[in-house]
Each structure stands twice: as structure tokens, then as C-alpha cells.
Amino acid sequence: MIAWNRKDLVALEDLTPAEINHILDTAAAFKQVGTRDIKKVPSLRGQTLVNFFVEASTRTRTSFELAAVRLSADVVNISVSTSSLTKGETLKDTALNLQALHSDIIVLRHSSAGAAKFLAERLEASVINAGDGSHEHPTQALLDTFTIREKLGRVAGLHVAIIGDILFSRVARSNIHALLKLGARVTLVGPSTLVPREFERMGVAVTHRIDDVLEEVDVVNLLRIQHERQRQEYFPSLGEYTALFGLTKERAARLKPNALIMHPGPINRGVEIDSDIADSGRSVILDQVTNGLAVRMAVLYLCAGARGK
């Protein structure tokens, strides 16, 4: 048994391969729990989890909430519209107030890179990063990796293509760290404006031609084209994006027979992925959602446990 000593989960860049595998193994055990009649375990009974979302999210917040409920924790949801941050209170003060109310775990979604680290360094509570700006989204990458391991039996030696808006994607960065640490190869695919060559320094390949990689990869992970983040002309139109980078039926047909099609959601049907392909048997998009619950239970369980040590 590998010791887990982290009260926080801030960034996958900080974790060792053994720690990542430990989370995935723990998640596998919790996934079993989800198939029982009684899905609830008492691990976090009496603990309070605050879902502190300074940026809009439905699925991640719900997934954390459900994970906490399954672990018997009490859950409070704070979203940006109800939070004091809109009144000019700093993140530090809001967090200190939450601590004064004896919150045990704070799940933070924030628009600034480094926000989760900022809180983790200042609070005794566990801080779980549910997405910090364009930096990291650790539990998303863990559930992606969990799904790959579950479906293909391994991660090491696989070739994964991450396709889309990499520059502004925390999902991409966390996936790059997780996949490389577990021995996979990673190729980033997208427009040159959103996938600059600088990423090669992280140890990945970069290409601007999706057709070059389709036949070689074991997994395609399609990122959502984030309309709300397109501050300028990174590409001319969604139509041109789809023509150059969309996973159309024709392109999907060129994938290896057992290649996985993944997407962190919410999907833009007809933009980054053909609608029928999204619904096809090769897509594991909904398995990812199911696995997200198990992965988040594992993360909450491990970090809460480390706090007591």
C-alpha cells in the first residue's frame, strides 16, 4: 500500500506516477460501491464539504456533490452569484471565513491559474482543485486516465491525441501530466494559434493536421471549443474549425477499430465531434461521467484521510 500524505489535490504536475495509480486503484474500489443497492459509505460522516465555484460549472460541481454525499459528508454549494467575491472580498478572506465555519474540504473552481494552490497554502482544510483558469483540472484528467485504463487495460505505451483549444485548456494540461507520468505518448492537435509549439517543451508532440494522427492513435480526447474564451480571432469560424479539426464520420472511420473517443463535455454536437459519432459505441463520453464520480470519491477520501495524519 502506497502512503498518501497530501491533504490537497492542486495539480497533477506535483504527483508521482505511484500516487496517480493509487488514486485510480482507490477509485476502482469506489466504483464497485456504486453498483451496490446501498451506494453510500460512512467514510466522511460528520465532515463538511464546500463546493466553492467562482466560475460556472454544472457537471463538475454535481459530480463532486454526489461523490461527497456517497461518502456521507455534508455539502454546501457556493457559486459566484451568491459569493462575497462579487462584493469585493478577496479570495483569501472568503476562504478564511469558510475555515472559521470549520469546513473540512473546499472544492474550488476558479478562473485564475494558481487559485487552488493559493488556498491550499493558507488553509488547514483540504483544497481540491476543480479547475483553476487554464492551469489544471486534476480530477478530470484522473477520470480520463481511469477510463482509458478501464477500457484498454493499460495507459503505458498508448498514444493519445488531445484535440482542440489546448492553449486555454486546463483539461489538456492535467491530461498531459497524467498521461506522460503513466508512460503514454501524447500528441496535441489543433490550430497553430491554439496549439503553439511551446507545448513541445512539456514532452509532447504538436501537429496542426488531424489527418496525420488518426490512424496511429489509441485514444482521441476532443476538447470543447470554448466560445466564451475566444477573446480574439484564434480561428476564423466554427465551420472552418470543424472542417480542419472536427471528428467527422469520415475521420472517425479511419481510427483504429478499438480506439476510444473521449470528450470532457459538455459537447458541441457538429463542431468538434459529429453528433452520431458522439452517440456511437466507440464514444466513452458517458463512461467518463460515471467514472468521474468514483475518481472524485477516491480523491475526497484520500485527501480527507491525509488531513487527520
Add this chain to the structure above:
Amino acid sequence: MITTLLRNGRVIDPANQRDEIADVLLVDGRIADPATAHGKKFEEIDCTGLVVAPGLIDIHVHFREPGQSAKETIGSGAKAAAAGGFTSVVCMPNTSPAIDSASVVGWVKDKARAEACVNVFPTGAITKGIAGEELAPIGAMFKAGIVALTDDGRCVQNHELMRRALEYARMFDLPIMDHCQDYNLVGKGVMHEGPTSAALGLEGWPSVGEEIIVQRNAQLAELTGTPVHCQHLSAAGSVRILRRVRARGIPITGEVCPHHIALTDESVRAFDTNYKMNPPLRTAHDVDALLEGIADGTVTILASDHAPHCAFEKEVEFDMAPFGILGLETELGLFLDILIHKKKVIDLPRLIELYTLNPARLLKLDRGTLSVGAPADVTLINPGLEWTVDKETSFSRSRNTPFHGWELKGRAVRTIVAGKTVWAV
């Protein structure tokens, strides 16, 4: 009559090409001929082993008054300057309200006269409210006593307006100091654009956002003949441009701040906002280019960009924190440590020239020299003294420095303004 004899120091006065062991006599606030000391009563300071330099000038500081006295006051900033070895500072006009009228210039000068232990020279804004839209009352501010024009903190984006500002400034022989930043290219950038920003997911501030304005300034300086001084250069390309256009005789100069040669963008990895400044920390390649620029004379002025901010303002998310760090009390130590001791980029007389003669020339100040008759502003430097930076002992009202705990070699040990010691170690 106050008379002081600085005995037996290494007198370095680049304006007179002096570098010799000698005495310096200060009489009634002016430099005097030591031969006239005979028979007079004087206070004597033994300067054996010390460098006796003209009082250092920092042409780029933010003293935050009027309007932001929680960060710094003219009085506290002046004390920090004295403790860093500076006898004169040039303060930037991005205050609240901005220094964009004769009355605010007058207010700053009055406040400095009342509270500052060093000489404080105000600059005036190029444009009203530093908004980059209409010219500020340059003639009136000149009469009120500004030494240069700058919109520092911001950059005039409209090239036509910048051209007219330069043409207009020429009537008063006022140089323009420019913070070189193209807003469209830089966008919301908070750190150097490169592999580190890509890895961290922080928005990039690309080097070209500085370089393109340095080039713009060179073209406009050539067209108008008005000197342009490019502030806090950070990028290799800026040095390259400056070197090329200076060789053609265009009246343009550049300055380098210590953090841009002491640190790189890698420091941002911990998301510590004391490593957030504008322009941002760049790469080792840029550091080398800045050092080369200092070595070959492309860069002619050193300065701090002393930018105090309250702890609570800096203790926020990285992309929300204000840009800037303290500089006055660490800059000389950092430059001595890096330029003289560690990397041997230039020699001591040259370093002193970059802090005295060159800024005085640019701003036409009657200072920066030990010539007989000049104001008795003198800095005594112990170039070999080893010391540790301790932010808690800073005279600034703020504590935002990334250099806390750094061990440096070399510092000022006494600061003399108009013949009076205003600080000693």
C-alpha cells in the same frame, strides 16, 4: 558653514574621468576643492576602502503620492532611496490623481520639500489622466518643474499622438520616457509568453509587445529629434533594436532594472505574485542580451522601477495582482553582485556612470558629478560588503520584494545629500 572632508576614498567621478584615491571636500552643500581645506574646521569621514561616488540617481520610482499613501509616501520612499544609496529620484506620474497638471507638480514638489530626505524630481504625464488621448498641459508642467514626460505604467498607443507629444516636448527640451507596451499584442498577459506560460496556463505577455514599441519610438525619435528613453527593457529584441538605431545616431536610450537580470520567468512557477511585474521576467536568453547591452553601451541607464504595493493587494490570485516590486534598497546591491562580482559585465566606474552621469545628462540635472561647485550629493559604497536582504527592515511602507533573504555583495554605506548625511549603515 558645514564642512565635511571625505578622507582617502577611491574617488570615482565618471563625468571627470576620475578614478583615484583622494579626498573630497564638501562645503556648504557644494563640492569644494580639497586644497582649500587648510586651516578650516571640518568633520572628517574616513573613507579608506570605500568608493566615493557622485550621489546616485534613480530615474524610475513610484512614490504613490498623491492618492495611494498606503503603498508609499514621498517621505517613506525617500528614506528607502537614501538607504539604497540614492540622493536623487525621479518619480513617475501614475498617481491618483495623475501628475498631469502644474498644480499636482507643485503639490509633489512641496511635499518633497517638507518630507523627503533626498532630491525628488517629478515627471509629468504625456497625456491627460495618462489616458493616451489628449496632450497634458506640458508647457505649464515644465514651468512648474518637471524633468521629463512619461505615461509610465501605460503606453501611448496612438502613434500620431506620440509624434505630436515629441514635437511639442522639443520646445522645452524635455525628453520623453516611454513604457514600451503594445496593448493589442500584450492583451491580458501577466507573464512572459513562452514554454513556462504555456505550461502554467497563464496568459502570455510576448516580447514582441515591447520590441514593436521600441522600434516605433526609434522611428519617432528620428523623425522629431526629441530624445526618447525606453524604460525597463526586458526583451533581447529590444536591445538589438536599440543597438542598431543608436549606431545611426538616433537620440534614444534604454534602461535596465535589476529584476530583469536577476530572475527569469521560471520563477513564476510557484504563482508568487512578488514575481509579477510589468514588463515581465523573461528568459535566460533575454537576461544574456540585457547583460550584453549593458556591457557594450547600448543600455546607458540603470534604474529600479520601485513599485510598492500593500501586502493585501499582492496576496491575491496571480492574474489579479498588481504588477511591480520594491527596488530602491536592493538595486545597487543586486547590480554590484551580478554586474561586478558574479558576471564581471562592467567595471565599477562604468556602473557608477550608468547611475550618475548618464541619467543626469538625459534629464539635464546639475548633478551626477563630483565637479567643484556641484551640489554635494555623494554616495559612499563598500563594493565588497556582504549582506542579506531583509524586507522587514525596509524603509518603504510596502514589503513586496522577491529578494528577501538574498545574500549580496556590495552596497551603499552612507548617503549624503547637499553635504548632510541622510543615511548611514
